[in-house]
Amino acid sequence: MRNIPSSMDPTVVSAIDARLDAVEAQHRVRILWAIESGSRAWGFPGSDSDYDCRFLYVSSVEDYLGLRGRRDVIETPLDRIFDVNGWDVRKALGLMVKGNATAGEWLRSPIVYRGDAGFRGTLLELANDVVDPYALTNHYLHIAQNQLGLLESSGALKKFFYALRPAATLRWMRVRDDAVPPIELGQLLTESEADPEVRHATAELVDLKARTRELGGATIPAVLRDFVTAELAAAASRLPGLESARVDPDTAWKRADAVFLQLLESRE
Numbered sequence: 001m002r003n004i005p006s007s008m009d010p011t012v013v014s015a016i017d018a019r020l021d022a023v024e025a026q027h028r029v030r031i032l033w034a035i036e037s038g039s040r041a042w043g044f045p046g047s048d049s050d051y052d053c054r055f056l057y058v059s060s061v062e063d064y065l066g067l068r069g070r071r072d073v074i075e076t077p078l079d080r081i082f083d084v085n086g087w088d089v090r091k092a093l094g095l096m097v098k099g100n101a102t103a104g105e106w107l108r109s110p111i112v113y114r115g116d117a118g119f120r121g122t123l124l125e126l127a128n129d130v131v132d133p134y135a136l137t138n139h140y141l142h143i144a145q146n147q148l149g150l151l152e153s154s155g156a157l158k159k160f161f162y163a164l165r166p167a168a169t170l171r172w173m174r175v176r177d178d179a180v181p182p183i184e185l186g187q188l189l190t191e192s193e194a195d196p197e198v199r200h201a202t203a204e205l206v207d208l209k210a211r212t213r214e215l216g217g218a219t220i221p222a223v224l225r226d227f228v229t230a231e232l233a234a235a236a237s238r239l240p241g242l243e244s245a246r247v248d249p250d251t252a253w254k255r256a257d258a259v260f261l262q263l264l265e266s267r268e
Contacts, residue, residue: 033115
């Protein structure tokens with residue numbers, strides 16, 4: 001699979017492809033999924049947004065069986081343009097079972113550098129099977145709360161977006177029965193039938209951010225501040241009732257183990 005929008009700099013995309021090739025050669029791994037994360041995938045890039053490539057990889061069976069522990073993260077040099085790093089699929093599966101939403105978001109990114117469609121389908125199916133509504137709600141609630149705190153201290157417009165998208169995700173989870181939410185801000189608001197005034201104000205703010213530097217500031221419309229506040233309060237009030245919906249941990253780990261063994265067999 002590959003899906004690169006024309007708005008992305010082809011020179012940068014080629015450089016990211018080269019980094020991914022180098023990772024496979026230097027670390028003796030196979031990259032199963034490589035996508036763009038961050039503001040570009042979420043639908044609100046800034047005029048100077050960097051490129052946040054994230055990838056999932058699988059090592060050899062011998063590497064997993066060796067007595068010496070191996071790092072489960074591969075990082076490439078970070079600079080103003082490139083932020084390229086990835087996780088061992090074993091780490092991703094473990095975090096998914098524990099309720100971390102990050103790996104699931106990577107699987108649903110609309111911007112794909114390279115990827116195995118079968119792998120993506122298998123992991124998305126697992127994500128839907130083991131999703132923990134309590135952990136997922138808690139995850140997005142804490143992200144939004146933390147970003148609002150950073151907004152107050154920095155005034156950076158992007159910090160508000162980093163709170164707005166989780167708030168929109170929480171709304172989507174509240175009004176829909178689907179297991180795992182999408183990641184793009186506009187889609188979250190549309191599918192959760194957010195107030196037209198909220199959607200209009202969001203579209204205007206996205207347009208402003210596209211013309212603003214990453215650390216630039218702006219006046220946040222009251223309707224959006226109120227939306228975020230209301231959705232965070234609603235999510236906090238729902239948490240106690242979501243405890244009973246939690247997936248049995250043993251069942252979730254067994255499902256993840258089976259997927260991991262399947263990936264190792266295909267690796268060989």
